[in-house]
Amino acid sequence: MATCTRGVWKVFSGCQQQLLRAGGPVCTQIAPRNLPVRTLAAVRVLKKDKKADAEKEVKKEKRVIDDSDRHKPYGKTAWAPVDDVYVQRFYPRTLYDAADAIDMLKGFQALDFSPKDQAVYIDLRLDMKLEKKRRVDPFVSTVHLPHPFKTELNKVLVFTEDTDQAEIARQNGAVFVGGAELIQPILDDEISADFYVAVPDILSKLVPLKNKLRKKFPKSKRGSVGVQIPKMLELFKTGFEIMVDNECYVRTQIATLDMTREQILANLQTILIDVCSHRPANMGPFIERAIVASHTSEALWFRSQDVLPKPPAPAAE
Secondary structure, eight states, rough: HHHHHHHHHHHHHHHHHHHHHTTTOOOOOOOOOOOOOOOHHHHHHHHHHHHHHHHHSSSOOOOOOOTTSSSTTTTOOOSOSSSSOOOGGSSSSOOOOOHHHHHHHHHHHHHHOOTTTOEEEEEEEEOOBBBOOHHHHOOOEEEESSSSSSSSSEEEEEEEOOHHHHHHHHHTSSSSESGGGGGGHHTTTTOSSSEEEGGGGGGGGGGHHHHHHHHGSSGGGGGGGOOOHHHHHHHHHHEEEEEEEETEEEEEEETTTTTHHHHHHHHHHHHHHHHHTTSOSSOOOHHHHHHHHESSSSOEOOOOOTTOOOOOOOOOO
C-alpha cells in the first residue's frame, strides 16, 4: 500500500513540473515602481530665494588704487623719465595746468616758425552715463565768448509771417526773413544760414525742415524759438556754438594763438562752464579728459577742474 502511495505522488509531481515547463500560468510578485516626484514647486521657491538673496547683496564698488605714495605707479617704469627720449607708454601721461599748456603752445609756435594767428582747439571727452543704463542726450548750445576770434557775424534766418515782426528782424540784422515760402529754397540748398530762429506760431509749418536742419532746427530749449526777436538775434549773430559729436565728444576752436594767455583762458573757462551746465546735479565730474592743441602743435592734456570755478565753501555753523 505504501508503495502505491509513493508512486501516485511521483506521478503527481511529474505532471506539475510538466505543466510549469509548458508555460502554464505562473504567479510572480512584481516589485513596486518608483514613480518620479514633481519638484517644480520647490524649484520656484529656490528661484525666489536666490532672487531675494541677490537683492540683499550689496554691489561691490570698483576699487580705486591710490599709488601716489609708491616709488613708481602700477604697471609703469617710473613716475617721470630721466631723459628727453623715452617710450611714452612706460610712464604716466603728464597733465599740465591750463595756463602752462597755453604757454607751451606759444613756445612751440616760436620754435616751429608757424603762423602766430593759427587756431587753438580743445578736445573734451564727457561722461554721459547716468543711472540705470541711461545717458545724457547730446546737446547743442550757444554762448557769448568774452574774446571773440571771428571777424564776421553769423548769418541768422528768422521764420515769421507777421509783417511787424519781419520788419523788426530786418532792422536787427537778420539775413533772411520769411514764412513757409522759405521751406522749399532751404530744401533745395538755395538758402542757408548759420542759425535758424522762429516764432512759436509758425513751428507747425516747419516740420518738413526737421531732417534737413537737424540740430539747427529751431527749439525753445536752445533759445531759438520765441517772440523776443531782437534778443534772439543778439545772441545768435555773435554767439559761439558748442555741439556734442559721437555721443560724448566736444571738439571745437576756442581762440587763436596770437591772443594773450588771459584771453585764451577766459574763452576756455566760458566753454567749460557751459559744457558742465548740461550735467545733471550730483552726478560727479562731467569732463573725463581734456586736450588742448594748436593747428601745428602736439596735443597737451590739461586739468579741466583747475579752470572751472571752485564751488563755494559751506558756511561754518
